[in-house]
Amino acid sequence: MNREKNLQQVQTKTKVWDIVVIGGGASGLGVALDAASRGLTVALFEKADFAKGTSSRSTKLIHGGVRYLAQGQLSLVFEALKERGLLLQNAPHLTHNQSFLIPIYTWWERIQYSIGLKLYDWMAGKMSLGASIFISKEETLRRIPTLQPAQLQGAVVYQDGQFDDARLAIHLAQTADELGACLLNYAKVTGLSKDSNGKLTGLTFRDEIRKETHHIQAKMIVNATGVFADKILQLDNPSAAKTIQPSQGIHLILSQEFLGGKDALMIPKTKDGRVLFGVPWHDKLLLGTTDTIREKAKLEPEALQKEIDFVLETAAGYLTKKPSRADVIAVFAGLRPLARPKEGSTKTKEISRSHKIIRSPSGLVSLTGGKWTTYRKMGEDTVDFFTRITGNAIPASATSKQHLHGYTETIPAGHWAVYGTDAQKIQALAVQDPALAELIHPRFPNILAEVVWACEQEMALTVEDVLSRRIRFLILDPEVALASAEKVARTMAGVLHKKEDWVDAELLNFKKIATKYLIPKH
Numbered sequence: 001m002n003r004e005k006n007l008q009q010v011q012t013k014t015k016v017w018d019i020v021v022i023g024g025g026a027s028g029l030g031v032a033l034d035a036a037s038r039g040l041t042v043a044l045f046e047k048a049d050f051a052k053g054t055s056s057r058s059t060k061l062i063h064g065g066v067r068y069l070a071q072g073q074l075s076l077v078f079e080a081l082k083e084r085g086l087l088l089q090n091a092p093h094l095t096h097n098q099s100f101l102i103p104i105y106t107w108w109e110r111i112q113y114s115i116g117l118k119l120y121d122w123m124a125g126k127m128s129l130g131a132s133i134f135i136s137k138e139e140t141l142r143r144i145p146t147l148q149p150a151q152l153q154g155a156v157v158y159q160d161g162q163f164d165d166a167r168l169a170i171h172l173a174q175t176a177d178e179l180g181a182c183l184l185n186y187a188k189v190t191g192l193s194k195d196s197n198g199k200l201t202g203l204t205f206r207d208e209i210r211k212e213t214h215h216i217q218a219k220m221i222v223n224a225t226g227v228f229a230d231k232i233l234q235l236d237n238p239s240a241a242k243t244i245q246p247s248q249g250i251h252l253i254l255s256q257e258f259l260g261g262k263d264a265l266m267i268p269k270t271k272d273g274r275v276l277f278g279v280p281w282h283d284k285l286l287l288g289t290t291d292t293i294r295e296k297a298k299l300e301p302e303a304l305q306k307e308i309d310f311v312l313e314t315a316a317g318y319l320t321k322k323p324s325r326a327d328v329i330a331v332f333a334g335l336r337p338l339a340r341p342k343e344g345s346t347k348t349k350e351i352s353r354s355h356k357i358i359r360s361p362s363g364l365v366s367l368t369g370g371k372w373t374t375y376r377k378m379g380e381d382t383v384d385f386f387t388r389i390t391g392n393a394i395p396a397s398a399t400s401k402q403h404l405h406g407y408t409e410t411i412p413a414g415h416w417a418v419y420g421t422d423a424q425k426i427q428a429l430a431v432q433d434p435a436l437a438e439l440i441h442p443r444f445p446n447i448l449a450e451v452v453w454a455c456e457q458e459m460a461l462t463v464e465d466v467l468s469r470r471i472r473f474l475i476l477d478p479e480v481a482l483a484s485a486e487k488v489a490r491t492m493a494g495v496l497h498k499k500e501d502w503v504d505a506e507l508l509n510f511k512k513i514a515t516k517y518l519i520p521k522h
């Protein structure tokens, strides 16, 4: 992906693009990829970095949603289980199977979850990742030795998918780019233009790097801005009603010792009726999440004290090794772009997680809600609107068989897995220049060649792009990220031809962001 080349492409004044997408998270990238795979011309604008918003802050599960099954949202579960299967097929380097244990304390729970999970298996059909089973108390404690043994009868084990959300976003962007899509990060959409009939004809965006404004013409414009969707709807119609209810979910990162094995823990019903996951991820334990109504859409939402306490207390109720604030390595928060409930209802856990596509009178198509797991189907459903908007027929979506960038069945070992076929190319950089073989930080396996690769091939422009989304140090261990920032900034400055003042400004900015991922240890 080459930002300079793409910037030139979107400045071709006479060109009318088939689809222009606003927002470079899971939803927008899914639309851009689907459109490119059907041979449409497509440009995408992201105001920050790809997946800077919610799409880098998920629980990292590719799942049908056991909770949605319990809520009776069967069509959502069917759809998500099918999409889970497709994603595992199309991106084996970016995804893997993960086993989950639901601890069982009563005979009724055993019946309820055994039947529920059998139904979940059945709904996945030939895309099933393996049958759910009941295991004894001894086997449960062998697999999760830190689980509270009192009254434990055993566990129901089931299979779901796991991934690295920001990494998948980068590979979606690369796949779309290879199919001809033109993607730009740090390009904020600031205005929409219309013809005399009030129909959209294009938009204005600001290149946040060069501080320049440009205009682009489009046949169809897609608003895929997640929790920011209402801002675009209001650019289109200043009196548009609010459609989004942001709901915050936080995660804590702890040492993997708190679970002790390779299995994930799923608590299906916390004190307040929510779900808590404890999932091994990049050799750490990811614990979450919460569901707290927030009024403001933010790119860097912050965890509330009560959310941190809730996650720690709930986990402590199930574990013999009880986590405390002092054990928390990192905290991060994300905002779910939920469809706003009807007047008077505030129960976010009951708002449907299925996606919605809204067509405004101007022709603006807004894609809201949904899940990472279903990004492909959301993209397909949105691009299907092209014919209704323009009257032009288009081929059917081809993304269900589209391998994602880096696809390989020979998955590289260790942390190289996610790069797929790129792993060898990155390792070759370190052979050509042995200085690039140096570890970024002794506590992680990543090397400096990955920083060079991120700048040259993955459109990383800031230290935070590299340390938060190309390599996940910021959410895995913010102290390590802070300690690595200077080395990363200097390596980036070499590749991007930046001077000392750029390094200083980047370090200052990164420090400001990174401190939000640390919590006071008392």
Ligand SMILES: Cc1cc2nc3c(=O)[nH]c(=O)nc-3n(C[C@H](O)[C@H](O)[C@H](O)COP(=O)(O)OP(=O)(O)OC[C@H]3O[C@@H](n4cnc5c(N)ncnc54)[C@H](O)[C@@H]3O)c2cc1C
Residues within 6 Å of the ligand: 022, 023, 024, 025, 026, 027, 028, 045, 046, 047, 048, 049, 050, 051, 052, 053, 054, 055, 056, 057, 058, 059, 060, 061, 062, 063, 187, 188, 189, 190, 224, 225, 226, 227, 228, 247, 248, 249, 250, 289, 290, 299, 334, 335, 336, 337, 369, 370, 371, 372, 373, 374
């Ligand atoms: C706590 C939590 C846990 C979750 N866990 C899971 C999970 O395990 N599995 C799962 O499948 N789903 C999960 N989800 C849901 C999933 O993460 C979201 O549905 C998905 O990431 C939303 O993507 P999006 O593209 O709609 O929004 P975002 O990722 O927020 O993307 C919107 C983008 O639009 C950009 N933007 C805004 N305004 C403009 C503008 N004017 N110009 C240009 N760009 C603009 C923003 O910068 C942002 O990057 C979780 C969500 C949360 C909050």
